Amino acid sequence: MSNESPLIQSMRTAVAAAPADVPLRLHLAELLLGEGLGEAAVAEAAVALQHAPGDAGARALMMRAMGLPAPADGKAGTAEEPEQPAAHRPSTGFDWAAAEDEVAGAVPPRFVTPAPAPGPGATAPEVPLAADGSGDPGDATAWEVDTPGSVTLADVGGMQEIKDRLEAAFLAPMRNPELGRLYGKSLRGGLLMYGPPGCGKTFIARAVAGELGASFMSVSINDVLDMWMGNSERNMHEVFETARRQAPCVLFLDEVDALGAKRSRMQHGGMRNTVNQLLTELDGVGGANEGVFVLAATNVPWDVDIALRRPGRLDRTLLVLPPDAPAREAILRYHLRDRPIESVDLGKLVKVTEDLSGADLAHVCESASERALLDSTRTGVVRMINMKDLLGAAKEVRPSTDPWFASARNVAMFANEGGMYDELLAYLKKRRKL
Structure with missing residues (x-):
């Protein structure tokens, strides 16, 4: 871009401020083409076509930038004569596959994968109305909404x-x-x-x-x-x-x-x-x-x-603080429920995992499983996960909450405006973290 004229650089700034302005972007592409910067002009025309797929001027400019002949009638789908489907469109000599390859590095594809075909007996999905009662809901259907769940x-x-x-x-x-x-x-x-x-x-x-x-x-x-x-x-x-x-x-x-x-x-x-x-x-x-x-x-x-x-x-x-003893027991029981364990004293394990978060406790169970699995592969004898595995894993896992409390302590002590962090201060004093 260092070889570009000041006019083109100014136009790039204007396009960056209004990226959806197709005429402005095409004017930039014309200037680039006039300076002999064909590849840059193709990229700008391709972006313009993303915003306005049926724009005849954008298509014609891209064809000129790629050194290809324009259509014989000089039109590419005008307002008076809508663009025909590909199966019925007369040949223009323009290779759209080559054009896509040319700009593949500059412009991402509009569609990554085609929508799956509806199965047998499927009906067309109902299109919800927009807030104003029109038939265009925008991207509202893109948001995933879970139905009322059983978790309480x-x-x-x-x-x-x-x-x-x-x-x-x-x-x-x-x-x-x-x-x-x-x-x-x-x-x-x-x-x-x-x-x-x-x-x-x-x-x-x-x-x-x-x-x-x-x-x-x-x-x-x-x-x-x-x-x-x-x-x-x-x-x-x-x-x-x-x-x-x-x-x-x-x-x-x-x-x-x-x-x-x-x-x-x-x-x-x-x-x-x-x-x-x-x-x-x-x-x-x-x-x-x-x-x-x-x-x-x-x-x-x-x-x-x-x-x-x-x-x-x-x-x-x-x-929401790190889980208390009953919560730690429930979390450990949950993460060990489908694993082969023997002689596990949950009460003892709960005591040695104080200050660990729920994610830390899940990691303890995962690490203990890895210990038993590795030992089984080394000895050739499959064994169960025991307390030694769990206690060893708990000893190695440092509370991931410590860095957070280090930062929160300063805020609670010196920036407790309106008493928002009174509850946090009480917890820190109780746990002697001040």
């Missing part, structure tokens, strides 16, 4: 204090809509769960959906962010629109610190707009969020925009 808080081992807080502050009002209406409580809610990684925040969110008999929809930053300007905000809107159509629905925003990071720290305007859109959707103007329960999870609540925790949005917080 009874399936969460231990953690009784967390269950009690969920019941009192969140679940009880939602289970009793009549009482809610009596006291003017809307059938909606928002809860922010925070704590070290691997401690079951996602599982708790699914359990809450089961308790409410609601659909479950999990969304992360990868589902929302898009490289094109405005698409991220549109995706955020479609996420909430899907949840509203599926109400009652638990909408789980995973790693909300990425979706709703502090705008004061952002340099990119696109991300600020995405956070603004999230705030607007959480407000649900006109009661649009009735029946939508928003649960959010983060490992770093101090990085979440303060506006997200305003009353009416994610106004409740719940600290």
